[in-house]
Amino acid sequence: MSELRYRQVHLDFHTSEDIPNVGKDFVAEEFVATLKEANVNSITCFARCHHGWLYYPSQNRPDLIHPHLENKNLLLEQIEVCHKNDIKVPIYTTVQWDGYISKHHPEWLSIDENGDFINSQGVPEPHFYYTICLNSGYRQYFKDHLQDIIDTVKVENIDGFFLDILFKVDCNCKNCYEQMERKGLNTKNRVDRIYYSTLMLEEFKEEITEFLSTRVPHAGIFYNSSHIGPGNKSSLNNYTHLELESLPSGGWGYDHFPATMRYSRTLGKDIIGMTGKFHTYWGDFHSLKNKAALEFECFNMLALGAGCSIGDQLHPNGKLSKAAYELIGGVYGRVKEVEKYCINTKPVAEIGVLTPEEFYTPGDHNLGIHPALIGAVRMLQELSYQFNIIDSQVDFNEYKCIILPDVINYAPALQQKLQTYANNGGKVIGTYESLVNKDSNEVDLYGNVYVGESKYDRDFVLPNDVIGKKLHKEEYVMYLKGLEIKPVQSEVLMQTVQPYFNREGTTFCSHQHAPSSQVYGQAAVTKNHNIIYFSHPIFKLYRKNAPAWCKWMMKDAIDNLLDNKLVAHNGPSTLLTALNEDKATGAQILHALHYITEKRSEDIYTIEDIIPLYHTEFKMFVGDTKVKSVKILPQLTEVHFNTDGQYINFTVDKMEGHVMLQID
Incomplete structure (x- = not known):
């Protein structure tokens, strides 16, 4: 660059x-x-x-x-x-x-x-x-x-x-x-x-x-x-x-x-x-x-x-x-x-997210970004994961985990590539229709067999100590219809719970959906070795309604697969992080940004105020690398840090909008 x-x-x-005197004051x-x-x-x-x-x-x-x-x-x-x-x-x-x-x-x-x-x-x-x-x-x-x-x-x-x-x-x-x-x-x-x-x-x-x-x-x-x-x-x-x-x-x-x-x-x-x-x-x-x-x-x-x-x-x-x-x-x-x-830096990423755009019809006029990808980007940014958006032609081995958000088309070659990646230790998370072969009753990458669409427009998930750890142990609504799958080689990490009925025909209850019948339904989340599957369009759902429980469910799934998260902090979800590496020196450059977008107008989102953050604690995975210093840029002000196994911990006393740190 x-x-x-x-x-x-x-x-x-x-x-x-129709405008006169053009350039007259230049x-x-x-x-x-x-x-x-x-x-x-x-x-x-x-x-x-x-x-x-x-x-x-x-x-x-x-x-x-x-x-x-x-x-x-x-x-x-x-x-x-x-x-x-x-x-x-x-x-x-x-x-x-x-x-x-x-x-x-x-x-x-x-x-x-x-x-x-x-x-x-x-x-x-x-x-x-x-x-x-x-x-x-x-x-x-x-x-x-x-x-x-x-x-x-x-x-x-x-x-x-x-x-x-x-x-x-x-x-x-x-x-x-x-x-x-x-x-x-x-x-x-x-x-x-x-x-x-x-x-x-x-x-x-x-x-x-x-x-x-x-x-x-x-x-x-x-x-x-x-x-x-x-x-x-x-x-x-x-x-x-x-x-x-x-x-x-x-x-x-x-x-x-x-x-x-x-x-x-x-x-x-x-x-x-x-x-x-x-x-x-x-x-x-x-x-x-x-x-x-x-x-x-x-x-x-x-x-x-x-x-x-x-x-x-x-x-x-x-x-x-x-x-x-x-x-x-x-x-x-x-x-x-x-x-x-x-x-002369390069991004450091632990997760690769497949882009649905690769699978658009070649003659499709849609130039937009799929809601599932927007939901994935928002969720991963808010959770402080380091990730790239990728297509299926890249080397998956550059990433610890590959995520397939909701609508990645089934393709035998892609399934085989992911299976090989997983066999070599790579981690995979798929959601909803991604890589689901609806024309086959064979066991898929996730260890499941596709049955069909869920019978319910909205059902519920029941958190437990594996998925939904920080949630109340009672039902949470899923606002979009999922798929019904049959676990064969996979274990069930989370169950759905059925409503009494759909709001259709002559049946309805209250203003929206019927409540939980407290009867278990299909599997909501399954795991096949190091491959996890969500049966709901969790990313599109997050884009549409932003239920925090979906974000925490995804965090638990990623944490279940990945041993070491590159960057963590105790700040709010509006604090974004981006980790880069200097190609020449190997130094890590950490960007932290805290700006809150608001829709104060009818038409647009913007940002007006910078809300400072104080005493924000960061935790970074450094592995066996010996860290010599942490400095705030460009002043090169030293920041005290301590080493905890393969991690370093440090605190930024005050952050106004954007801060950069160099980890040597």
Whole structure:
């Protein structure tokens, strides 16, 4: 990660042709002074915006320079003054949204089954969201545009390209149909059309990367789709690095970044996280995010192994907001102090969580994160486990435990891989439908036989001294229907209890479900050697209702399998921990973050207050390693610790938001 800058700004400049005097107040020296004062060391600036206008003295298409751009050299002057001050300037251009193209080349737009243009955002006109088809004459137009940037800016002045808006789309145009037929795909089938779109995107990226890398071999190249997942894996060679756009208040929420980053960091590419200074979404002019929220978002990037990028939008007059850069500078000042302890580190993880996204239908239009994965991420973070999100192709032996959250499809090869892993001492936890073969009555990985869905929409579990240790020894409701399984080679760790009846037909009781009949039902949790199975969708259930008893049941299951937990503390469940290792020295870097998200508005979650924690006790597993010191970073203040067998114990007297510790 050492080649990427950790304190970046992504400076949007989507500027309407109806706004006059564009760039009139831009002063290069003032621009760079503001950036330097805000501790910014890389800023992505615009060659072309979603409106379709250019912000440099184009040689190829001077007619597309913004009609009211007073300084035709805007991009060139931004690059020149930043480079003089050791600030990198990747160049932004749009790919599949362009207002000019929509108006003047409708033949290049994607169309739906009815022949209507595809509006990927669902926003009523006016907008620039009609999606461009990359199978059209636009592809050559785009390459000519890139060549124009290279010729105008000059190779030696180009740091990289941020190529924005590349989405799979259900296009029904003639060109896509022709290419689908050549590949033997059914043009009448929606899944086939969307699947073809993913293939076409990969071909486009490969063509553009070859085009750029032969002309500007040193330049960074990133294609932005607002998400990174298993679908990116086959085209990773076309990226020099990854940038993870995830504005919590802009539609992504606070669940997207940790789930996506914990997967992205396993792909072998340097990564930048991206949030925004906006209170809501991009284009939210004259708004400022709460500083506590921006702190958490940036420090969480560092904790999970990414550099930082903060989105801003330059006012049409070309002048940066003083308030925005005081906000950014306040956070980046802290990042500057600690970034050397984050560069060249790798995450330390004891658990690998399989991502359901790997098992989405290839032509599925769903870009979201499955509720089961969100529930798993929340639960494991709150319990202070160290984990990655993984796909089935990785080496399972890198993890002490593999978790299959609720909906991992059955596949014989995956079952065999997990069985081999378990035979060699690995631990496995599966839940609900994960790796359950509903078409077979043979004993499965869990030592059970699938019988069918539970008869009850809601039943209950009965805690005991193995699962549910800290719970009352009476029934707890499970809000989602589970599966009925028959233990054959497994032992039952927890039983369900049946309700009197379902709320259906003529039977009902009170306001919701019927109470316990106090009659045992099916098995709720089973164990087959070092493999534990939950018959309920416990992670989706936690995402939906967050019952604490589900979290404590899962903790007991993990503790039943794992001998040594890497990081434990006596703080609240809102205290998040992330453990990394310095690749050069082997030192452990522990991040602890305590910021509480709240939904004070109707639309968004945010963070406003930092609530300090005092005298927080930590317990870390170090094995046979001899620990020399524990220090708070960046001050290098020594923290007293004691050794207890294979663990060390220490106390952080006061924590305000974020603390980093180095364990040598």
